[in-house]
Amino acid sequence: MNRRAIFMTLCAAFIPYSVYVYTQGTEASHIRAMSEEARYGQQLFQEFNCIACHQFYGLGGYMGPDLTNVVSSRGSAYARAFLMSGTQRMPNFNLNESELDAMVAYLEFVDTTGRYPADDYQINWYGTVVQSDE
């Protein structure tokens, strides 16, 4: 085969591959829509700059622990208790009841988006990665 034939073969293979990958998308059907309350919690999370000390999916500040799966590993009540009282190293933000509910709702939402560190995932032959739904 000459170079031109190789090049044309690759071009021809690239088209169906692209169509396949782009129409498959990255499935995220297990992620439900964010509730109004969780959205408010997200706003508070940004306002109080929690990410300065905490991470989601390993990204953020490193003074406090990663919060991606704090709800499923420790429970909503545990997260709420931390927010209510603070600790020696984490400030008490004096959140009121509805702010606490919203913040916990947001942490619950983030928990449903995936696992960190990724412990259970599958690499598809066409190059995308999916985490298995729990």
Ligand code: HEC
């Ligand atoms: C100044 C840094 C700092 C900020 C800002 C901060 N935290 Fe923390 N947080 C910590 C530290 C440090 C810990 C670990 C507990 C300890 O060592 O006292 C912690 C623990 C937690 C925990 C328990 C996690 C676990 O796995 O035990 C939750 C939940 C939490 N923080 C939520 C938040 C939220 C939500 C905000 C924003 C309102 C926030 N934190 C802001 C430092 C911070």
